[in-house]
Amino acid sequence: MGRTVSYASGYAPEEDDFDPLADDFVSRERKYLHFDRPLSEQDRAKIRATPSAIMSNSFWPLLAFSKTERRVKRDKKGVITFNDKVREIKFGSHYDSAILEHYSTNISEDFEQFIKNKPIADSILAYRRGVGNNITHANNLFEEIRQRGETTAIAVDISGFFDNIRHEVLLENIKKVRNVERLSDPDYKIFTRMTQFEWVDTSVIEQRLEGKFRPKGRICNAYQFRKYLRTKGDSVVETNVKFFGIPQGTPLSGLYANISLLGFDKELHDYFTNIGGSVRRYSDDIAILIPANVSTNDAIAFVRLKLGEVGLQLSEHKTEISNFFFDRSAMAIVADKPFQYLGFTFDGQNVLIRQSSLNRFYSKMKSGVHAKVLAAHRNGVAPSNIYMRELFRKYTHFGKHRNFPRYAYRASREMKAPEIKKQIANHFNIFKEMVRLSIDSVY
Template identity: 30%
Template sequence: MKQKDWFKDRGYPHFTNRTNIRFRGKVKNYILNSENIAKHSFYPLIYKEIIQRRYKLSKRNGKVSRSHTEVKDDKIVSSKKVRKILYATHLDAHIYSYYTRKLQAEYERYISQNESLSSSITAYRKIPVANKSKFKNNVHFASDVFEEIKKRDDCVVLAFDIENFFPSLDHKLLKRIWTKVLNLKALPPDYYNIYKAVTNFSYVRLEDLKPKPSHFDEKEFAKLKKNGKNSFFSSSRELFDSGITIYKNQKLNGSKEVVGIPQGLPISALLANIYMIPFDESIIKTLYENHKVFYRRYSDDIVIVCDKSDMEDIKLFVDNHIKKINLSISIPKTEITFFEKIDGKLVCYQIVGGVKKLNRPLNYLGFEFYGYQTLLKSKNIAAFYRDMKASIKRKAKRIQAVRERTLTDNPAIFKRKIFRLYSFKGVKPRLIKNRKYRGNYVRYVYKAAEEMNSPEIKRQIRNHWNILQKTIKKYYPKN
């Protein structure tokens, strides 16, 4: 299979400009020289928060129901999920991408020495689909777990989530395992400089870059963009002279040591996988070989399929060995789902407050598995419709503004884009200006239904066209 080019242009504005195509060769040559990287000075990152609404089960006054709020420490708080993302300047991102390519090869070499280990780690890897020229995705990974449950019939599935994964990685341990993967006694100077950059990082909050008298000037930014510069400042000196606050990573563990790496860099996911090697190896060596468990880890999501009689021992083992790499399991996010056949039908249940609750599914990688059927998570479908309606509303406002300014209108273009993004009309992949358009969420749903042989998945969005038409009718400005 053809490997993707690591030199990827990124469209976001940062403290340095995007790489001009004329200088692509020069920049590549700079990055390919390890001596340059060993002494390269990395810019501060930009920090932003991505807020995801969640409509989840929560217990209040002895009753369990779905809500946008939950109870924590006897207080009612929002259940929204806040993802903290940090991203690098364009040159720094190119460097991280190149070293991800190099280090990924070493990581694959290391884990391929144990087939059971290699097959258990699914996230952030290119795993070929058997007899096909494409790679596995979440649909395949989830399907593998569900098929294993079907084979076993009577079993229990333990789903664990690592608490504050990226912000909690121990720096010394990361360096030790990183060095081991390279089969060296110490990190080479170029790798060591990258290690320092991802552990001793600094950042500027995106909200601080909003127009302020002494900081970022929006008119100046527009002027820079007009002159071909997609950056917040014209130079590094202007950035550091602006007086804007630059924060340092100050996340401390129980021993008052700085921990954590940024989530959002091209190399972050790979380093997280490398960090988990001792834990993965312990699971394979002890639980897989002695208890014949089925183990899969997708980043910080851990799934173990085992016999009911082994459940308590395995829970204890996981908790003890995750602590050995200075991490902890999130107790509220731990799910235990039982499967068994009743009258020839595979069903599921969970124990809630000591009571057996039938039809409580296993939630994994965006799917709900009930044993006898597989569905998309309802919150994912809700997010799709929410995004659809918000996008139509935004585009309709934009069309209205254009109409008022130019006295022209082009509803065909407006609708064509919407159909491509949010309907079955955007399912077929095609080339758009030398880049492949891979389809939309509807295509993903159709492919999932096909891959999992679960037509019930496709039926979940059978009304998407009617909802789309009603939303367009509501927001599109009439003549």
């Protein structure tokens, strides 16, 4: 039931059909089009974010596009509402991304050392290696609910998280992580590139270049860039001149986001622990558990207050509350409504994949199958000779390790939730039917 619209005009890194284990900010597809040529994995592995490499590098502007995902919500009366979530994605050139990726690995070691043995180490879940994945984090939360019994679960969302990170707060926290009073020149150069970032919207590139150039593997060379894009008096290169906001889409974005909220995470942890609750933050999604007798309004108000202190706000309309209580007739813990967390729902007994995720998967399956069949028809391939291996790999349990059915099977196994496997049990028959219907409509 989800629909993604990309305005990247073919420039953006391609996404896996379903890969929740991959870091959002490290592209797994290295051949996307940018101002420089793609790097081989061997060349990429040799790049190091040394002080000299950072200081001598002239960073290209980022490429920017809007990604819109339509979300469907049905209330208790069955009324359907549509919500469009727009993310502004900005991603770097191949060499710049390699520098930032290695730099991120370096500073993340300091970050992990900084939070080591601190209570917040268990509260910060996203953009960290070795602390689990969506399945792990969701299962841990649901297990805590089971152990607590009667409790209230609250989900809140930070509005426009990356776009509103305060530079002053981020800078001070980087100093703490680095354990310095003043950033080194390389650290500060990276900081300025992430806060005073430059970008070019992909929608204007074709208008300016008009298809004149496409040097092998890149958008244009440096001379063409200066002449047609960074034109004196008529440049399409934009610069962030605000005192807040970092790009969402670089290998460093997630770690910088975590660093920016170090003080916020500590205050939330201390507050909710003191009232007998707990808190977890996965990027801009915050999950809170509090005793049933604690005011939910007070809990949400505290989060709102602390976000305001670092220049952020709640997405008020996204706040969700589920009350878990003991049902004497069922002799079990149940919820007044299922609690949603990291793509799963939990009602006190059953764990399921969100229906919207299933709908989105089948929507992608339908469009992917139809595109494959249509391409085969255009190339004069007979229906019986359509190469199906790629479709099997993407959309069935016979496919790659990280596709949706495989992910569902893994979640079912690790969460000891056979009900998840039942959700996806009919996917192969649906796949075959989509292939049949697509062939019938095209041939």
